[in-house]
Amino acid sequence: MKANFKYNLAWLGVMVLGFVIIDACEFLGIINTFIENMLVTMGINIILATGLNLIIGFSGQFSLGHAGFMAIGAYATGIITQNIATPLGFYLSMGVGIIIAMIAALIVGIPTLRLRGDYLAIATMGAAEIIRILINNFKITNGAAGLFNIPPLVTWVTVYVLMCLTTIITVNFIHSRNGRAIMSVREDEIAAEAMGINTTRWKLAAFVFGAGTAAIGGSLHAAYIQTIAPGDFNIMASIAILIIVVLGGVGSITGTFVAAMVLGALDTILQNFGTLRMIIYALALILIMIFKPAGLLGNWEFSFKRLSRRLRKESAIHE
Amino acid sequence: MQTIGQQLINGLSLGSIYALLALGYTMVYGIIKLINFAHGDIYMLGAFWGYYAINGLHFNFILAMLSAMVFCALVGVLIEYFAYRPLRNSPRITALITAIGVSFLLENGMTYLFSANARSFPQVIRTVTYHVAGLRISNIQLLILGTACFLMLLLELIIKRTKMGKAMRAVSVDPQAAQLVGINLNHTISFTFALGSAMAGAAGVLIGLYYNSIDPLMGMTPGIKAFVAAVIGGIGSVPGASLGGFLIGLLETGVQAVGLSAYKDAVVYFVLIVILLVLPAGIFGKKTKEKV
DSSP states (O other): TTTTHHHHHHHHHHHHHHHHHHHHHHHHHHSSSHHHHHHHHHHHHHHHHHHOOOOOOIIIOOOOOHHHHHHHHHHHHHHHHSSSHHHHHHHHHHHHHHHHHHHHHHHHHHHTTSSSSSHHHHHHHHHHHHHHHHHOOOOOTTGOOOOOOOOOOOOOOHHHHHHHHHHHHHHHHHSSHHHHHHHHHHHHHHHHHTTTTTHHHHHHHHHHHHHHHHHHHOOOOOOOOOOGGGGGHHHHHHHHHHHHHHHTTTTTTHHHHHHHHHHHHHHHHHOOOGGHHHHHHHHHHHHHHHHHHTTTSOOOOOHHHHHHHHHHHHHHHHH | HHHHHHHHHHHHHHHHHHHHHHHHHHHHHHHHHOOOHHHHHHHHHHHHHHHHHHHHOOHHHHHHHHHHHHHHHHHHHHIIIIIGGGGGGHHHHHHHHHHHHHHHHHHHHHHHHHHHOOOEEOOOOOOOOOETTTTEEEHHHHHHHHHHHHHHHHHHHHHHHHHHHHHHHHHHHHHHHHHHHHHHHHHHHHHHHHHHHHHHHHHHHHHHHHHOOOOTTTTTHHHHHHHHHHHHOOOOHHHHHHHHHHHHHHHHHHHHTOOOGGHHHHHHHHHHHHHHHTTTSSOOOOOOOOOO
């Protein structure tokens, strides 16, 4: 903790700086509702994609069901805040969403995580579809019409703070002893097992953790957009998050941030192109997989530690 | 008793469509261990080809189906050549993401070119309903069942009796060893894609006739269900895929018959998860032991 104090301080500085810049722009009127909407979408996508990257990039399991867990969070918020329309109600609903999503992830994960790669993808996709179909038919979720007039309890500040919080927790989780166990499962499951790591348990841990962050993203989505329908959480939604992860780099949180921001901006610019935008994304996905399968940034991470070390080295050379 | 018989007929005709699709999944998975996500979209392309061949070129049914099969075989080979071949030696996840990309591209490309609206498929064959022992059987159902069974038998003959079929079986057992005995890997894989895609094309035209409605996203759900069928039958096994297809068709109509039609997709996915749990190798699949 002490050794990294300087670098943690630097990261805190970055977060505060980001907040101050957005706040100043908001104050000066540079950010209108349109841009604010874009920024909030980026923030929510970062939360969602960070969770998915933990599953795909760090534990090496392929989940195609992220939108299902997002739906749980979104509907928890939608239903609860319509009855308790206070900020406290929102956080309560988010907590409920996270817990339900984690339980669902446990139920889905325990049988399916024994499967390998591509089977797992199909099984998680099936699970997400089951969640969506259930929501589509329940009375409490208002069926296919979805929920509307959800109280607007979320501003960009909430999204920003939660984005920072989930990222800090996720990164710390990855850098902990448990995180190393998870990465060892990705590298070689058999070798990891031989080292005494309970592979199923750690795969499950990453999966459940990812599901929890997806629920946070869903809660924010519901409270900010104020309208949700089962159709928002179909396979396409899962694939959209997958595209962010793959584009940024499978196993790079920095990459996820960059990709979520670039794609968020592109989405806004290309809004009028509709389907053509999807064609471009699909082509980009195929081309990246063929020419740079690890994603644009691979597993490279930006780190203040390395930066300062390099600066020190360079100044030593100049002296 | 009568309803059961009726549902059996409906289930079998729907199941034969799934079986045709599942064959493509199982063959491709058997040979290069890839879940070809785009397979359902090839089926959609087949339906669209049939639509334009009948409306624009005034083909009759047989000609429309044959041309759709040829067209889809071509598309399948092209997809394999451009998207999957460069990735043959990369991790399976990479190939799977590419397959998702191809599927996404076909769906959105077709939506862009032909709009997302559903259109009604031209009825080249007039529907005649026969009443046999209190059951209603339409000639289209008979046609679907007959064509599907014929194509499955043909496929079985190709795989078991021809030289190319022998090569396919060899590659699916051990690609390296197959190359050592002089089998051209690329040709064999292309041929597998062509066969599987042709089956999907035929299924597309048949479903157009049966359901009378096609749209660019029609391939998504049946594609996944057909994959479930392939898994149930034991992925990599050709008779297993046919059996799995029929089982899924029967299950779906059965669920609809008891009044749970809103949940019919959920039931199929649920069955998938259960099957993967209790019988991961499927009905006809071989159990493989992992070697360190």
